[in-house]
Amino acid sequence: MARSHVFMPMSILLILALVLGACAPVPASPAAPGEAPAAAAPVSAVELRITWYDDGNEGAVLRDLLDRFEAANPDIRVIIDTVPYASGILETLPIQLEAGQGPDMARVTQLGVLSKYMLDLRPYLSNPAYWEENFGPFLKWMQTSPDGNAIPGFMTQLTVTGPFINRTLFEQAGVAVPSDSSDQVTWQEWAAAARQVADATGTFALAMDRSGHRLAGPAISMGAKYFNEEGYPSLVGDEGFKAMAQLMVDWHADGTMIPEVWIGSGGSYQAANEPFINGQLVMYMSGSWQVGQFAEKIGDAFDWEAVPNPCGPGGCTGMPGGAALVAINTTKHPEAVARVMEYLTDEEVMSEFYARTLFIPGHLGLAAKGVDFQTDLPQAKKSLEVFAAEVGKLAPLAYDLQAYKYNTILFNATRDRLTQVFTGELTLDEAIQKMQEDIDAGIAAAQK
């Protein structure tokens, strides 16, 4: 009995001691004699987070560059949160930004729609003129209004959409590559040649990323206008757009296009990297950002290369685009963000970044000087040359469409409704009508 009287207060004291002990700060363990103190970050180090996605090796290259930055700037620590492109960047990030819970910086592609969450770095930059000089045309894509002059970030890559071919399959099939003998090959000619190769080699002829952006270049080439005279998106009555859409319908119906990408992917973005990398695809309409990944994953296993964009009545254009690293306006450390941005946009650092990632430079100075891409792979070098040449051939409408603030509404509507035509749920005319309704509703909601 007496023992239990002693136990109870003692146990209460023990629990209290444990709880208080757990709450107490843990003292740093002293360095052992003769041992140098650990190189810990200073107590006042600012921690910045970047939400990032990878097409190839760019995340690793960025980490390497930031490690050097951190060594020289011990008061700043940068953490890269790598997320999947579709679910992380396209779906989750906008919600985080709207909720005010975004990172300090993010790598994004939907520049117009997200511009309202971007921080204008101009007041924090030591030399805004450098940014205007080297990123000027691309900064227009990041403005909340057409006359804006904010500097929210820089292009980690400039992209151009365009097709890749598997030349080895052409050789195996004994079919001539159309672009070897002509500068202006139509989409129909390419499709016919790819079909011949596919039939002879037991592969798939054609694939296009499931994306309205990827469709836009070929559509403009076929004469699509996308906008009416008032500059408002208008697809009903756009004969060029309908012609390209009809080609897509026909290619899906006759088996020219690999069906899994558009029909079998539900409602989201889908690439066709896997069949191309596996040598199962003759022609793949994608873009310049794939070069690094193909160099790494295909290497010289077969001959692959980019070819110029096919032509139509409206020209031979792809779509410009790209990804930008932008500052987010909810950051608590705008000065530190600006320092990181200034370091990354330094010409020498940018040159190394583009050279190692095999990205087309989104820095005008470097684009003019040229980047010494770090690859000995002839396939990659040739592809980069083709895409660099394509930049100069892009139609003005392609730039206008890319700069249009609500272009993602338009791209998603075309992508999803066109898929319903492939599966027989809608006729092409019904689908175009539905695209227009989706665009109108989306823009109206965005403007409320």
Next chain:
Amino acid sequence: MTTRSQPALPPERLTLGAFLGRIFFSIYSGLMTAVELVIDPIQRVIGVNRMAYFFVLPNLLIFGIFVLFPMVLNIYYSFTGGVNLFPQNRPFVGLANFQQIFSCANFLDPNSCREDRFWRGLYNTAFYVVFQVGGMVAFSMLTAVVLNRSILGRGFFRSVFFYPVLLSPVVVAMIWKWILQRDGLINAMLVSLGMERIVFFLHANWAVFWVIFISIWAQMGFYTLILLAGLQSIPRELYEAAEMDGAHRLQSFRHITLPLWAPTLLVVLVLSVIRAVQVFDQVWVLTGGGPGTATLYVVQYIYETAFANQIQQFGLASAASVILGVILLILTLFQLRIGRQSDIA
């Protein structure tokens, strides 16, 4: 005279078990004392009779914060428009979102509706509920009846049927995707038998079939277990009495098993209907709602409208979820009513 000193007692030996027991007892006593310190004054203030409210308060708070409040907020959102997330920044639009959803020339033809994807999703969900719930209840009943008999390896089979329930829906979807894709297991078998490949997820009927089949496979074990428990609670004497009266097995099943099993069946039916109407994650990974919109269900429409589209229409998505909630409420009340009527009968 010499005095004999008393021999010293040997020190008490403390075994490890006893030592740990003392420590646990001390901690337990300490905790109970601490609880008493809190409970006693409260009980004195509010009285013993009201202590029940005190004990359910934490649960009520959790329910209020994580269920009731979001539900009310969702209803409010359904009357607002725009793309802003926070309620104070969202303009009130009245019934505009509901009008948009119900804007249809012909409700039986989704193409004639402004929100045709909602109606496609709704009809797909109705089809899914009928066939998935029907199939699952039938298979679960059959399995429960078989597993209730003394068959060889009964314990093993019970585990086997329950095992898929332990898997995450995403894992289930990934496994089946690998089995069913163009270069998957089934096609490898078909090709090895000299047959043509079938790319299941490119054909609407196949996609719908597999979505229903896989969900039955994944969830059946759970409902089988409930039904099995229901079967085992039926007294054996009733069967023995029926046997003595000359009833054969089918009559016993019809007149003893089914009536006494009905309450359990009703629970299974209500739970499976609610779960079927909420179908999303597994199908999202498996087909993404495709091909086209063949396996697009209402919850996916809500998710895409609110989160996946670049312009997030939270108001429209909330209106759709309110409509779904009302449908679910009606269905559940209807089921409960039928259950009560059968009880009375």
